[in-house]
Amino acid sequence: AKELGGNRTVFYNAEDTNRMNRRIAIEMGLRPALFLRQFHLSYQPIYRLSDGRLRGFEALIRWQHPELGLISPHEFIPIAEYNGLIIPIGEWVLREACKMLAGMTEYGLSGLTMSVNISPVQMQDPSFVQTVWNIIHEFGLSRQSVELDITEHIMMHSSEQSIMAITQLRAGGIRIALDGFGAGFSSLHHLMELPVHCLKLDKSFIRRIDLQSAERHVVEAIIGLMRKLGLEVVAEGVEYKEQYELLKEWGCHYVQGYLLGMPMDPTVIDTSMLGSFVD
Numbered sequence: 001a002k003e004l005g006g007n008r009t010v011f012y013n014a015e016d017t018n019r020m021n022r023r024i025a026i027e028m029g030l031r032p033a034l035f036l037r038q039f040h041l042s043y044q045p046i047y048r049l050s051d052g053r054l055r056g057f058e059a060l061i062r063w064q065h066p067e068l069g070l071i072s073p074h075e076f077i078p079i080a081e082y083n084g085l086i087i088p089i090g091e092w093v094l095r096e097a098c099k100m101l102a103g104m105t106e107y108g109l110s111g112l113t114m115s116v117n118i119s120p121v122q123m124q125d126p127s128f129v130q131t132v133w134n135i136i137h138e139f140g141l142s143r144q145s146v147e148l149d150i151t152e153h154i155m156m157h158s159s160e161q162s163i164m165a166i167t168q169l170r171a172g173g174i175r176i177a178l179d180g181f182g183a184g185f186s187s188l189h190h191l192m193e194l195p196v197h198c199l200k201l202d203k204s205f206i207r208r209i210d211l212q213s214a215e216r217h218v219v220e221a222i223i224g225l226m227r228k229l230g231l232e233v234v235a236e237g238v239e240y241k242e243q244y245e246l247l248k249e250w251g252c253h254y255v256q257g258y259l260l261g262m263p264m265d266p267t268v269i270d271t272s273m274l275g276s277f278v279d
């Protein structure tokens with residue numbers, strides 16, 4: 001228990017203390033983690049539904065903490081956003097993913113796209129757009145081969161600066177996808193306001209489409225609407241063949257999920273992945 005003065009006392013139980021200690025360890029560990037090379041990227045394949053072929057990969061960050069083990073990005077990204085470290089970490093992710101894409105092209109895996117998650121905090125950095133151009137140039141990539149995944153949270157963080165950055169990137173040929181559509185407070189209003197070319201349907205939405213559920217009709221209708229608006233749709237979290245078949249029938253463009261491939265280590269990616277998923 002801790003005395004707060006004015007006769008107020010707060011009690012911490014063991015669970016709270018553990019949680020606080022873990023948060024402190026993560027905060028303290030984040031700063032040297034880049035320098036100590038504790039981050040790595042996993043790559044999850046994304047497939048085209050029309051022919052079952054590979055469209056590209058999504059880069060997903062992993063942190064191997066020396067004491068705490070593997071920490072999920074769900075846990076450390078919000079902390080990195082809070083203390084601003086997401087800016088150097090995000091730049092490292094983009095450079096590493098672009099280096100991987102350039103390496104894959106050389107290795108015979110050509111014509112693929114690389115999707116990279118971008119935090120709203122990165123978008124507020126006035127040098128972000130220039131950083132993107134520099135990295136793409138550094139690896140001699142085409143701008144169309146890079147897709148930046150943004151979330152609607154972007155609208156809550158200095159949205160003018162973010163919309164300006166997205167508009168510049170989009171005008172310069174970068175692909176922009178709105179991630180996590182269907183989770184939380186997604187709104188069509190935000191979708192119309194942002195110059196995106198692609199919508200990623202959240203896995204919480206996809207989970208129940210193979211059952212007789214409301215989601216089934218909602219997802220089918222969203223895909224139809226997005227096609228009318230000329231937007232591409234990626235369904236995330238596809239785990240069952242039934243979901244794959246339904247999404248194909250409804251005209252969804254791309255799929256990602258454990259059915260098609262887990263996030264993988266770069267060493268296991270090879271040209272055998274160029275074959276059709278359905279073969």
Ligand code: C2E
Nearest residue numbers: 060061073074077093117118119237238239256257258263
């Ligand atoms: P996200 O962008 O929605 O990424 C998809 C997440 O779903 C990944 O979790 C992936 O492993 C998981 N997933 C993929 N297929 C399936 C499936 O079939 N079923 C289920 N249940 N899950 C599936 P992960 O890697 O833990 O990443 C979580 C989130 O952390 C990401 O969600 C993204 O928002 C964030 N994140 C990951 N890497 C980065 C990064 O480099 N920068 C930033 N800013 N955020 C990142």
